[in-house]
Amino acid sequence: MKEQVKKRVSHSSVSLLVFCALLFFTASPVLAYTNINDIRMWTAPDHTRLVFDLSQSTKYEIFRLHNPERIVIDIANSKMQAKLSSLTLPDPVLLSLRHGKQKNGTTRIVLDVKNDVSPRSFLLKKSTKKPHRLVIDLIPKQKKVIKTKDFTHPGKHRDIIIAVDAGHGGEDPGATGKNKLKEKTVTLAVAKQLARLINAEPGMKAVLIRTGDYYVSLKKRVRKVRAINADMMISIHADAIKVRSVKGASVYTLSESGATPDRVAAALAAKENAVDEIGGTMPGQEATDPLVRGILGDMAKRDGLDSSEMLANLMIKELTGTFPIKYSQPKHARFAVLTTLEIPCILVEMDYISNPKREKLLKTTAHQKKLAKAMHSASVNFFTRMGRLSPQKTTAHVHTVHRGESLWSIAKQYGVSVSSLKKLNQFKHSTLKVGQRIRLPQS
Numbered sequence: 001m002k003e004q005v006k007k008r009v010s011h012s013s014v015s016l017l018v019f020c021a022l023l024f025f026t027a028s029p030v031l032a033y034t035n036i037n038d039i040r041m042w043t044a045p046d047h048t049r050l051v052f053d054l055s056q057s058t059k060y061e062i063f064r065l066h067n068p069e070r071i072v073i074d075i076a077n078s079k080m081q082a083k084l085s086s087l088t089l090p091d092p093v094l095l096s097l098r099h100g101k102q103k104n105g106t107t108r109i110v111l112d113v114k115n116d117v118s119p120r121s122f123l124l125k126k127s128t129k130k131p132h133r134l135v136i137d138l139i140p141k142q143k144k145v146i147k148t149k150d151f152t153h154p155g156k157h158r159d160i161i162i163a164v165d166a167g168h169g170g171e172d173p174g175a176t177g178k179n180k181l182k183e184k185t186v187t188l189a190v191a192k193q194l195a196r197l198i199n200a201e202p203g204m205k206a207v208l209i210r211t212g213d214y215y216v217s218l219k220k221r222v223r224k225v226r227a228i229n230a231d232m233m234i235s236i237h238a239d240a241i242k243v244r245s246v247k248g249a250s251v252y253t254l255s256e257s258g259a260t261p262d263r264v265a266a267a268l269a270a271k272e273n274a275v276d277e278i279g280g281t282m283p284g285q286e287a288t289d290p291l292v293r294g295i296l297g298d299m300a301k302r303d304g305l306d307s308s309e310m311l312a313n314l315m316i317k318e319l320t321g322t323f324p325i326k327y328s329q330p331k332h333a334r335f336a337v338l339t340t341l342e343i344p345c346i347l348v349e350m351d352y353i354s355n356p357k358r359e360k361l362l363k364t365t366a367h368q369k370k371l372a373k374a375m376h377s378a379s380v381n382f383f384t385r386m387g388r389l390s391p392q393k394t395t396a397h398v399h400t401v402h403r404g405e406s407l408w409s410i411a412k413q414y415g416v417s418v419s420s421l422k423k424l425n426q427f428k429h430s431t432l433k434v435g436q437r438i439r440l441p442q443s
């Protein structure tokens, strides 16, 4: 039933379009122009995106001209209202642009581009937050963005690679605070701080999935996480809600599974054992035997989900005390970006940007650094527990005391003696307070 209705609607809209086109081509002066209301540009490492806001969906043509290299966009029956001079040019691929009006009412936009740039274009329909848009991607001839040679040795002695995924970006601002702070800005700032801390850690390496203000599709994020052969992914976000007083962090994983520590240990062993069996397959190269693929796939999936749960719990633990917490247990939901199931993947909602007080804090570098530090500690703790980092070698020289911990358990965790901790911190007795920060001996 529904389809029939749909068809009828699209049929009538087609007739309407034909009718309008007839009107247009018979030079009717009453037809409204498409206003090109705004223009934005986002520079990604592998493309530059131009976005034109349109007052309505429209017809356009795109073609290229050589000597010098140009890309021409003709938008039928339109009027340029946007300020092209608002763009910061030259860009790595877009050198300059200009526009002119053709006699037939078409607006011609000419982009001067570098050699070997291919255009890709598409229209986006009006949504609740955005008007109709025309998107032009300028794609330079593929320079390998990811130096895969750095990441293709999944042997035992390579660095631990952490994919740090700053949510949103470019055209997609994510949530916006009352005072205009955008989620994409905070996520990138914290991601960069986190990457810096991880890269200062011996044996660890961070790769930012997004390095600037541009959009990366969820599929592409997942593909990149796989391409770099990451051992962990942390996706960073900030939430928004109508009730402005709501605050606090929450951590998400993909599954419904409530893992117990024992299951985690078993899963962990299974994972370590499975690595050799899989034969150190490079990302994207799956086992071809469907049966083998099925079994290993399931195993990898379960292990990934369990370790995600463990990481999520460590993350909550690290955030507790320093930040308000919305949910004290990991939450589970179907996030497309978390589908790299073979590795621990979590999504951290740092706080509510919709709370003006929290927004103000989220904007400060000091607060961003604190958040990054907590995420860094959780990552270090995770890999220390996995036995892949030796506790003494990390640069996390301070430990925040959590509920249930004692000087003895902390000393054991870091492989140091109780007396060395007491001496370093000038403790006269062994009682600790939750939230207390204690210094750890350096290696």
Ligand SMILES: [Zn+2]
Pocket: 167, 168, 174, 175, 183, 236, 237, 238, 239
């Ligand atoms: Zn988000």
